[in-house]
Amino acid sequence: MKIICLNGWGGKMHDALLPYLKHEQPDILCLQEVVHSPATSEPELTYRDGDHVLPQQANFFADVCAVLPSHAASFCPAAQGILWDGDTPVPSQWGLATFVSRDLPVIGQAQGFVHKTYGADGYGDHPRSRSAHVVRVHDHEMGRSVTVGHMHGLRDLRGKMDTAERKAQARAMLALFDSVVQEDDIAVICGDFNVEPDSETLALMRQAGFEELVTSRSFPGTRTAQYLKPGRFADYMLVRGYDGTAEFDVIYTPEVSDHCPLVLTL
Template identity: 65%
Template structure:
């Protein structure tokens, strides 16, 4: 089973990202920063937050669905705000998506908010609403059940240091993973946590038996050349002790986002 985790950067590098996902075709894809704008047929819209502007693939979720036709697709919105087509405001949802190969039956799933709640009337003030999603799948070939959970951690304008809100999100995420797991389940937890490797987040997740593969295997960077700020860690993938890791990589090439894909084979 191949599991990929990636912050898709709103599909900004769509022309590279979508072919890469189609070619890699992981069994389970955990994707953050997913845009879903069903009210428009436009390909591109603009995100505006003060002086910050970023092109967004208007229907990024739909694009990835088309690239992975053999996968069940689940979109989990954190908020609905607006993107812009020139001077026209277009309603647009933003959140997480999980894609599971249809040969792996989803026998359970859960989602919750690790910070605030669904924001239906705008993206809101920073730090904004953040959510998590988990699927429980059965692997017939190996005769086992696997839980894969992911979240997009808080972006705090002051930096990636621990805050009470970040510690609360870690406890929420750990609670989702532990409550959802049955005895004997393999657990994989991942996402763009938006914290440094020294964060108390990892002690909280270690408390439910999860260990990080990114720092544990000596990787020193989860960002690409499209990210120019200091602090090269953001994305992590943790596993329970009963997961037999056959391979793990923080993929450096191709660059399909400002984050690198995390690719696990179990």
Template identity: 60%
Template sequence: MKIMCLNGWGGKLHAPLIAYLEASSPDILCLQEVVHSPETTKEWLTYRDGSHILPQRANMFRDVARALPDHTPIFCPAAQGMLWDGETSIPSQWGLATFVRRTLPITGQVQGFVHKAFSPYGYGEHPRSRSAHVVRVFDFEKARFICVAHMHGLRDLGGKGDTPERIAQANRLAELVQQIAEPGDPVVVCGDFNVDPGSQTFEILGRIGLADLVTARGFGSTRTSHYSKAGKFADYMLVNGHVEVTDFTVVAEPEVSDHCPLVLTV
């Protein structure tokens, strides 16, 4: 089974992203920064937040679902705000998506918030609402269940250090995982955590038996050349002792976002 985690950057690198997902076709894809604009047929819209302006693939969720036709797509919105088509505002939802190969029955799942709650009338002030999604699926090849979770962690304009809000989000993520995972389950927890490698997040998740693969295996960055700021860690993938890791890598090429895909084979 191949599990992939990726912050999709709102589909800014749409063509290489779709080509990569079609070619790699992970069994479970955990995708953050997903755009879903059901009221428009436009291909591209623009995100505006002060001086931060970013092209967004208007129906990224639909596009990825089409690229993975053998998967069950699940969209988990964190907020609905406005994207822009020139001077026309378009309602657009933003959040996480999980894509599970249809041969893997989803026997349990929970969608919840690790910070704030759903924001229906605008993306909100920073730090904005953040959600997580957990699925428990049955793997017929191994004749066992596996639990996979992901979140998009808080973006703090002051950096990636620990804050009370980040400590709270880690505890909340652990609670959501424990709602679904059964004793003895292999558990994988991943996402764009937006924290430094020394964060208390890892101590908190360690209490439920999880350990990070990115830092433990010596990878020096999870960002691509499209990210020019300091602090090259953002994305992590943690496993418990029941996960039999066949392979794990941080994919540097092709570049499909300002984040690297994390790919685990179990």
């Protein structure tokens, strides 16, 4: 089973990202920073937040569905706000998505929020609403059930330091995960957590029995050359209950986002 976790950067590098996903065909794809704008057929819109201006693929969710047609797709919005087509505002939903190969029966799942609730009237002030999704599948080849959950961690304009909101977010993620996972499952939690390796978030997950793979396997970071700010860590993959050899890699090339894909093969 191949599990890929990636912050897709709103599809900014879709010309590289979509072929990458089509080639890789992960059994489970956990994708954060997904845009869904059903009100428009325009391919590209613009996100504006003060001096933060970023091109977005207007229907990034549909674009990924098109290159993974044999997968069941779930979009989990955190909020609906405004993107821009020139000077025209376009309502657009933002959140994360999970893609599961139809070969894998989904035998349990939970969708919820790890910070605030659905923002129906705009993206809101930072730290903004954050959704999460957990799926439980059965892998008949392994003879095991696997539970996979992911979230997109809070962005704090001050940086990636520990905050009370981030600690509460980690606890909420673990509670949502615990509502789905069963005792004998292989358990995986992943995502763009927006924290440093020594964070309370990862400490709480380690206390819950998870092994964090990015730093424990000495990868130097999870950001590509597209990311120009200091700090090279944001994304993490954690595993519990697997006694086999888990192949894990952080993909630095090809660059498909300002984040690296995290690839776990069980």
